[in-house]
Amino acid sequence: xxxxxxxxxxxxxxxxxxxxxxxxxxxxxxxxxxxxxxxxxxxxxxxxxxxxxxxxxxxxxxxxxxxxxxxxxxxxxxxxxxxxxxxxxxxxxxxxxxxxxxxxxxxxxxxxxxxxxxxxxxxxxxxxxxxxxxxxxxxxxxxxxxxxxxxxxxxxxxxxxxxxxxxxxxxxxxxxxxxxxxxxxxxxxx
Amino acid sequence: xxxxxxxxxxxxxxxxxxxxxxxxxxxxxxxxxxxxxxxxxxxxxxxxxxxxxxxxxxxxxxxxxxxxxxxxxxxxxxxxxxxxxxxxxxxxxxxxxxxxxxxxxxxxxxxxxxxxxxxxxxxxxxxxxxxxxxxxxxxxxxxxxxxxxxxxxxxxxxxxxxxxxxxxxxxxxxxxxxxxxxxxxxxxxx
DNA sequence: TGTGGGCGAGAACGAGCGTTCTCGACTCTG
DNA sequence: CAGAGTCGAGAACGCTCGTTCTCGCCCACA
Numbered sequence: 218x219x220x221x222x223x224x225x226x227x228x229x230x231x232x233x234x235x236x237x238x239x240x241x242x243x244x245x246x247x248x249x250x251x252x253x254x255x256x257x258x259x260x261x262x263x264x265x266x267x268x269x270x271x272x273x274x275x276x277x278x279x280x281x282x283x284x285x286x287x288x289x290x291x292x293x294x295x296x297x298x299x300x301x302x303x304x305x306x307x308x309x310x311x312x313x314x315x316x317x318x319x320x321x322x323x324x325x326x327x328x329x330x331x332x333x334x335x336x337x338x339x340x341x342x343x344x345x346x347x348x349x350x351x352x353x354x355x356x357x358x359x360x361x362x363x364x365x366x367x368x369x370x371x372x373x374x375x376x377x378x379x380x381x382x383x384x385x386x387x388x389x390x391x392x393x394x395x396x397x398x399x400x401x402x403x404x405x406x407x
Numbered sequence: 408x409x410x411x412x413x414x415x416x417x418x419x420x421x422x423x424x425x426x427x428x429x430x431x432x433x434x435x436x437x438x439x440x441x442x443x444x445x446x447x448x449x450x451x452x453x454x455x456x457x458x459x460x461x462x463x464x465x466x467x468x469x470x471x472x473x474x475x476x477x478x479x480x481x482x483x484x485x486x487x488x489x490x491x492x493x494x495x496x497x498x499x500x501x502x503x504x505x506x507x508x509x510x511x512x513x514x515x516x517x518x519x520x521x522x523x524x525x526x527x528x529x530x531x532x533x534x535x536x537x538x539x540x541x542x543x544x545x546x547x548x549x550x551x552x553x554x555x556x557x558x559x560x561x562x563x564x565x566x567x568x569x570x571x572x573x574x575x576x577x578x579x580x581x582x583x584x585x586x587x588x589x590x591x592x593x594x595x596x597x
Numbered sequence: 598t599g600t601g602g603g604c605g606a607g608a609a610c611g612a613g614c615g616t617t618c619t620c621g622a623c624t625c626t627g
Numbered sequence: 628c629a630g631a632g633t634c635g636a637g638a639a640c641g642c643t644c645g646t647t648c649t650c651g652c653c654c655a656c657a
Contacts, residue, residue, distance in 0.1 A: 239518065323517075446606090450645095600656090
């Protein structure tokens with residue numbers, strides 16, 4: 218098997234398992250079984266489990282943000298609608314059967330207290346996400362602070378959807394975000 | 408040593424340690440050392456670690472909500488100010504040196520995928536908290552939906568404060584909550 | 598004073614898991 | 628064909644940790 222393919226299969230298995238069960242609950246042997254890659258090669262590609270965890274988080278970070286941005290770019294053009302599209306994307310995500318909350322919030326909750334690398338990965342991911350929302354907000358004519366407030370709504374929707382098990386928080390957050398944005402940009406209330 | 412005192416010392420140690428480092432990262436021997444209670448008595452009072460985890464979450468649930476309610480009750484009377492006081496309380500919490508996010512969000516992220524008891528405890532806690540915010544919102548003349556939206560802001564502030572390490576999200580969330588509430592109750596924008 | 602039961606301190610046990618090693622088979626090269 | 632390197636499969640190692648056991652001590656009670 219190709220090295221790149223092995224690497225991909227390991228990361229695929231790691232992502233599925235770490236995300237579904239938590240990082241500490243998944244042993245390297247389970248990743249071997251799920252990926253079909255021998256333990257020896259796993260350790261050649263990722264010298265330790267924490268390297269694998271870092272790679273898992275790094276790949277998920279870029280893919281998650283890219284998927285979101287692609288969805289937003291595909292949404293019809295008005296800046297306010299682009300912001301609303303963020304919450305539509307979140308709702309789709311929340312409704313997926315394997316949705317289990319934000320991988321970074323989960324990882325931070327699990328290992329943030331003991332692993333500086335995991336804590337830093339979560340911080341970077343959230344920084345990027347919040348900066349993206351601030352961009353969308355300012356493009357829609359609002360202040361960056363409104364973007365920050367909308368980011369809080371998005372974060373709250375993620376944790377609430379995860380814990381409650383329903384995608385409804387996405388709609389609530391979307392509506393609140395629209396209210397904040399509409400008010401700020403001075404348009405009439407619906 | 409008194410049984411009740413031993414129980415309290417164990418729970419005190421468990422809360423400090425589980426909250427700071429995560430549940431799986433803290434062994435029973437560490438709880439023995441921190442509490443000064445012998446392993447034998449720990450297991451007499453809590454037959455397994457998961458029993459201790461459940462007791463930890465249960466006690467933290469009631470204490471957290473009681474502390475919040477007491478602060479809100481002490482705040483000056485107008486209903487809208489009571490809601491704002493929630494975010495003042497959050498800001499105080501976030502600024503504490505041992506703040507490490509919401510224990511229930513953290514526990515859910517760590518064990519929600521493998522422990523139905525932990526997942527249920529998180530769900531109950533968040534249900535209660537959100538119901539409380541809906542009460543405060545309706546008492547302030549807004550709809551229950553506004554209360555739900557404000558709950559999302561509070562949740563988002565908790566995770567963002569934890570990951571970013573600053574208490575600033577409390578103020579942002581407070582301002583957004585005020586905006587939502589003010590708009591809804593028809594008062595003039597500041 | 599003898600005795601039995603409970604307690605503290607710490608060892609011990611057994612399972613899980615991260616990581617490495619062994620062994621046999623296959624491949625590539627001279 | 629010979630030999631050396633590489634790889635897959637799985638065992639093995641060492642550590643951690645949840646849980647239980649042992650042993651010596653103390654105290655209540657006859």
